Amino acid sequence: MFANSSIVSSRQLGAHPRLDELVLRHLWQPFRKPVSAASQQAFATLxxxxxxxxxxxxxxxxxxxxxxxxxxxxxxxxxxVIGVDKSAARLDKGMRAAALPGAxxxxxxLRCDLxxxxxLAAAAEWRFARQYLLYPNPWPKPEHVMRRWPAHPVLPALLHCGGTIELRSNWRPYADEWTRALSLAGQSWHIDCLVLQAESPLTPFEAKYQASGHALWRVRTD
Known part of the structure; x- marks a missing residue:
């Protein structure tokens, strides 16, 4: 069934208690992860x-x-619009859809590790007019907090790329963590519960979550 998506379940009911510590550490300490050769080549080609x-x-x-x-x-x-994902199988479907008449x-x-x-984009001084983070994996276990974008070490690079940044999630703690991370980084933001009666869902997940009766949260920077 289409409208059969389960509500996110977690022992964590609000923002993670270590969130401030993690965000401030990432804002002050450079992220020195080596970039793969495949990612460098993909980015250079684009x-x-x-x-x-x-x-x-x-x-x-x-x-x-x-x-x-x-x-x-x-x-x-x-x-x-630049769509980035690391899955070749998923992007192959997108390539076929993008090639259809009327697309x-x-x-x-682009296939690339996000x-x-x-x-790479931050190092190249790329600036985006908008960045969309649409229903990222919530990683709802408390011990996985650093896999979520608000507490991930890549946060400073993401923010450096600028623009209006919009996150959508069907898990309120993720939205709360994102608003807190933005505040710690000096960004202004607003949050609302998304009602899609007057607009089409942006993603298949959004359509499924809406049909399943989930509350959908949207956070946007000013």
Whole structure:
């Protein structure tokens, strides 16, 4: 069934108690993760292909099959939407959909580790008009807090790439952690419970969560 998604279950009922400590550490200490050769090559190929493109750039972080990237390309028709995901199988579906007649032309799908991509984009001084983090894996176990973007060491690189940053999640603690991380980084933000009666879901997950009766949370930087 389509509307059969379970509510996120976790022992953690609010923001993680170590969140402030982790975010402040990441903001002050450089993230020295080595970037893979495959990520460097993928980023270099994309950078060369869009070097002369004057359009504002929109990032769809963790785009999966690219369905969200195509939706964003329609929503931001004057921008270049870049969808990044590490799964070749998921992106292959997106490539086929992007090649269909009537698909928007202002979209690029890139296979790359997302952490590597943010590190490379920040080092290259890329700036995005918008960044979308649409329903990232919530990693709801408390011991997995550093796998979530609010507490991940790549956070400074993500923020360095700028723009209006929008996170959507069906787990309220994730949204709360994101708002706290933004505040600690000096960013202003607002949060609301997303109601999709007047707009189409941006991702298949969003459509499924909505049909399953989940509350959907949206956090946007100003």
């Amino acid at each position: 950078a060369a292909a869009i070097a002369a493109d004057p359009r504002p750039r929109v990032l769809d972080a963790g785009c999966g099959t690219g369905a969200s990237s195509l939706q964003l390309a329609r929503l931001h028709a004057g921008a270049l 928007p032309e202002n979209v690029r799908l 952490v590597d991509f943010w590190l």
